Amino acid sequence: xxxIDLARTSTAVAADSARLAKIRHLAESLTxxxxxxxxxAIAYLSGExxxxxxxxxxxxxxxxxxxxxxxxxxxxxxxDFLDRIKAQTGPGSQAARKALLTELFxxxxxxxxxxxxxxxxxxxxxxxxxxxxIEAVAKAAEVPVAEVRRALTLRGRLPAVGAAALNGGVEAxxxxxxxxxxxxxxxxxxxxxxxxxxxxxxxxxxxxEWKLDGVRVQAHRSxxxxxxxxxxxxxxxxxxxxxxxxxxxxPSRDLVLDGEVIALRPDxxxxxxxxxxxxxxxxTDVARARxxxxxxxxxxxxLRVDGDDLLDLPGEVRHxxxxxxxPAELVTPRLVTGDAASGEAFFKNALRGGHEGVVVKSxxxxxxAGRRGAGWIKVKPRHTLDLVVLAAExxxxxxxxxxxxxxxxxxxxxxGGFVMLGKTFKGLxxxxxxxxxxxxxxxxxxxxxxxxxxxxxELVVEVAFDGVQRSSRYxxxxxxxxxxxxxxxxxxxxGQADTVDTVRALMF
DNA sequence: TTCCGACAGTGGGGTCGCAAT
DNA sequence: ATTGCGACCCCACTATCGGAA
Numbered sequence: 075x076x077x078i079d080l081a082r083t084s085t086a087v088a089a090d091s092a093r094l095a096k097i098r099h100l101a102e103s104l105t106x107x108x109x110x111x112x113x114x115a116i117a118y119l120s121g122e123x124x125x126x127x128x129x130x131x132x133x134x135x136x137x138x139x140x141x142x143x144x145x146x147x148x149x150x151x152x153x154d155f156l157d158r159i160k161a162q163t164g165p166g167s168q169a170a171r172k173a174l175l176t177e178l179f180x181x182x183x184x185x186x187x188x189x190x191x192x193x194x195x196x197x198x199x200x201x202x203x204x205x206x207x208i209e210a211v212a213k214a215a216e217v218p219v220a221e222v223r224r225a226l227t228l229r230g231r232l233p234a235v236g237a238a239a240l241n242g243g244v245e246a247x248x249x250x251x252x253x254x255x256x257x258x259x260x261x262x263x264x265x266x267x268x269x270x271x272x273x274x275x276x277x278x279x280x281x282x283e284w285k286l287d288g289v290r291v292q293a294h295r296s297x298x299x300x301x302x303x304x305x306x307x308x309x310x311x312x313x314x315x316x317x318x319x320x321x322x323x324x325p326s327r328d329l330v331l332d333g334e335v336i337a338l339r340p341d342x343x344x345x346x347x348x349x350x351x352x353x354x355x356x357x358t359d360v361a362r363a364r365x366x367x368x369x370x371x372x373x374x375x376x377l378r379v380d381g382d383d384l385l386d387l388p389g390e391v392r393h394x395x396x397x398x399x400x401p402a403e404l405v406t407p408r409l410v411t412g413d414a415a416s417g418e419a420f421f422k423n424a425l426r427g428g429h430e431g432v433v434v435k436s437x438x439x440x441x442x443a444g445r446r447g448a449g450w451i452k453v454k455p456r457h458t459l460d461l462v463v464l465a466a467e468x469x470x471x472x473x474x475x476x477x478x479x480x481x482x483x484x485x486x487x488x489x490g491g492f493v494m495l496g497k498t499f500k501g502l503x504x505x506x507x508x509x510x511x512x513x514x515x516x517x518x519x520x521x522x523x524x525x526x527x528x529x530x531x532e533l534v535v536e537v538a539f540d541g542v543q544r545s546s547r548y549x550x551x552x553x554x555x556x557x558x559x560x561x562x563x564x565x566x567x568x569g570q571a572d573t574v575d576t577v578r579a580l581m582f
Numbered sequence: 583t584t585c586c587g588a589c590a591g592t593g594g595g596g597t598c599g600c601a602a603t
Numbered sequence: 604a605t606t607g608c609g610a611c612c613c614c615a616c617t618a619t620c621g622g623a624a
Contacts, residue, residue, distance in 0.1 A: 093601055093608080129619095131590050168589090168620055197610095201600095205608050265596085289593065306592075348615055351593050355617050471610065472599085479612070499612055500596050540595080543614075553614060556595050585624075593616075603606075 075107050077152050077182070078145035080118050081189035087119075088200040093209075096202045100210035104240060107149075112237040114149045120207035120232060121198040124153060128160040128194070130175060135191045139180040147181055152190070199471055204232055215239035217247060225250040227385070227442075230259050230307045252383045254296040254330060257303035261332070261375070261441050263433055263450035269421045270414035272434035272451040279412035280434050281393065282420045283374055285452055286406070287347045287430040288336030289354045291371070293321045295329040304354075313354055315364060317371045326399040328380050333373035333406070343428040346543060374406040374433075377441060389449065390437035410437070421453060430454055430540075456538050457580060459484070459554075459572045460563050462492050463533040466514050467526040469499070469507075477511040477527060478502070482537060482557065484550070484574045492531050493550040493574050500558035501538075510562070534563040534571050542581040550574055552581055 083103040087096045100119055107115040117124045155178045162170045179187055192198050202210075208226065212219040217239050225235045225247040238246040252258060266272040273280055290305040291314065300318045302311045311318060317335055337345040337353055344350075345367070353367040376396035377385055384392045390410075397405060409420045421432045431454035439449030461482040469478030479499040483492035502510070510533075515522070517529040537557050545553035554577075 091600075127591060129590065133589060163619085165620075199610075201609060203609060287594080304593075308592080347594065352616050355593070357618080467612095469611075473611065497613060498596095501598080503598065538596090545614075547614075555614070557613075558596055583624100585622105587620105587622090589619085591616105591618090593614105595613080596611105598609105598611085600608090601606100602608105603604100 075111050075115060075149050076145055077147045077149060077186050077190070079103065079106075080115060080149070081185045083119060084189055084198065084200050085185070087202050091201070093201075093206060096200075096206055097209045097213060100202060100207060101213035104210060104214035104236075107240070109237075109241045111149045112240045113233040114153050116207060116211065116236040117233040118149070118193060119202070119210075121193065121196065121200075121203045122233065123156060123193065124233060125156050125160050128156050129162070129171060130159060130194050132195055134172060134175055135194060138187050138191065139176050141182060141184040141187050142180070143183065145183045145186060147186065152178070207232060207236070211236040211239050215243060217244045221247045227259055228252050230257050252330065252378055252385060254294050254328060254378065255299070255301050257292055257294075257307040258330070258377060258385075258441075259307070260290060260292060260305050261450060263452045265452045265454070266434070267453070267456070269417040269432065269434060269453050272453055273412065273414055273417055275451060276434060276436045276449075278437075279410060280417075280436055281389065281408050281410050282417045283406050283408040283433050283435060284372075284424045284427070284429050285431040285433050285454065286334045286336045286372060287344055288334045288350045291317060291333055291335050292377075293317060293329070293331045293333065293371075293373075295321050295324070295327060297327050298322065310354060313357055313360060314369060315360060316369045320371050320404060324399055326380050328378065329399065330376070330378040331373045331396065331400070332375035332377060333371055333404075335369045335371050337367045338370045348543060371404055372406040373400050373404055374408075375441065376400075385441045387440060388438045389435055389440075392441065425455060454540060457541070458536055458538050458560065459577065460534050460566060460570070461495065461537050462531045462568045462571045463510075463514065463529060463535060464492055464494055464531055465526050465528045466510070467497075468524065473499075473507065475511075476507045477514050478507065480510075480535065480559070481526075482535070482554070483531065484577050485568070485571045486574050492568075492571075494548050495542075495550060495552060495577060496545075496548065496554040496557050498537065498554075498557040498559060502559055506559075506562070531568050534566040534568060536560040536563050542577055544581070550577075552577060 086099045159171050159174045208222050212222045221244055228250045229235050292303045294301045300321045302314050304310055337350040356363040376392050379395045411417050424432050434451045436449045463480050464483045465481040466477035467479040469476045479497050481497050483494045486493050514529050518527050519530050520528050538560050539554040539557040541555045542552050543555050
């Protein structure tokens with residue numbers, strides 16, 4: 075199949091807003107693809123690369139060569155090129171990568187260049203990614219969607235699962251099993267404002283568990299071999315020796331466990347997320363990193379124990395299996411209750427320990443990987459501040475022509491000025507977007523360029539956020555985590571905004 | 583030789599609008 | 604009315620390369 079074929083499909087998918095129409099376009103394309111190119115086609119049309127990442131980003135794609143007029147590149151040829159680009163490492167690799175990229179793009183038409191460039195930047199913007207592709211694969215392969223989902227849960231990668239469906243049908247999909255050593259898509263959680271709300275949504279007794287602000291891990295053990303994967307299914311075994319040792323010491327030799335690693339201080343309070351994250355990412359001197367920042371593991375689920383696959387069993391049954399093979403100190407603290415007051419008390423207790431919040435888990439639901447099912451609901455406290463808009467950036471895509479991303483500042487009583495604490499674009503409705511664009515242009519100070527607009531610091535917004543973290547980016551040395559707009563405070567002027575001192579007090 | 587800027591990639595994430603159910 | 608999905612981006616960190624000091 076030619077790349078232009080996929081580029082055209084992508085354009086058609088983007089042009090139709092109806093999801094079913096997108097699915098039709100994608101499925102039609104998949105029915106025509108050669109068996110040995112199916113994996114590539116599925117990956118490209120769902121915004122992924124078979125190589126995952128090839129070391130090319132925004133900067134490398136800045137000035138492409140003149141396009142060709144005739145489209146001749148096949149999927150296989152493009153894929154081979156990307157393999158070669160990815161393989162470039164060591165001295166001179168940046169130039170070599172750039173040269174290969176130029177050669178590749180020089181062989182493409184304009185439409186192919188645009189498609190591949192978006193794909194490489196991870197900005198396909200056709201309104202169809204994995205979720206829609208699952209349906210398209212099912213349609214093209216004439217198999218039930220549930221079969222595709224089930225296989226995807228167990229295999230984690232849609233291109234591989236989709237190719238199996240197209241080439242081997244239901245039978246090939248049923249051949250996917252939970253395999254020790256091969257990561258499963260992790261189960262994700264919805265969120266709720268309070269434990270009572272979460273319990274109400276679950277509608278019965280539930281497990282309330284500490285939510286630790288660490289890194290999600292999936293540990294596999296087969297015999298003496300332990301492998302550890304992250305949420306995105308990357309292998310981090312070498313980076314977390316503590317976890318490998320802990321799992322290696324368990325009595326069971328056949329395990330798949332779900333949990334979290336976190337750096338704790340000597341008093342058992344958690345380090346800031348930055349510390350845990352940095353430790354897990356460190357690959358150059360793990361031994362020294364471990365000495366300085368040891369990791370602690372907490373498991374909260376078991377997907378397989380001693381030959382039994384537990385994915386389809388109720389949460390509480392899986393937890394019982396977990397508790398049987400994992401000592402209590404390695405199990406995430408939890409409370410099973412149907413009582414809102416006890417649940418809230420447990421939540422407060424987790425916060426007192428310095429933790430992020432809790433996850434409320436149904437006792438009944440199976441391990442529904444990859445989708446934010448209603449089986450798990452996270453609850454975190456919410457802080458709010460009234461901050462001043464210092465500038466705004468223009469939006470993209472559907473937000474084109476609207477001032478979208480706000481620069482937020484707190485009042486500095488010492489200087490009478492404002493200290494920037496971060497940005498946010500979250501929580502803004504279309505209506506609010508239109509209003510703020512108009513309002514901010516009136517307040518514009520200095521040039522209105524294509525990137526951002528600096529404004530007189532007069533507009534006050536109420537912002538919610540999860541916490542304050544240390545920052546080397548911002549002059550105040552702190553940044554808001556997960557900031558989102560709640561509403562404009564038109565009743566307040568900038569002089570009534572919260573101060574940097576208030577923010578600083580929240581940092582510890 | 584060492585330092586540092588630029589870039590890519592990955593960790594953590596929330597909220598909106600739309601289509602479909 | 605509810606749910607699922609994609610789009611829209613945030614900040615922090617590490618690793619790497621390659622040019623400057």
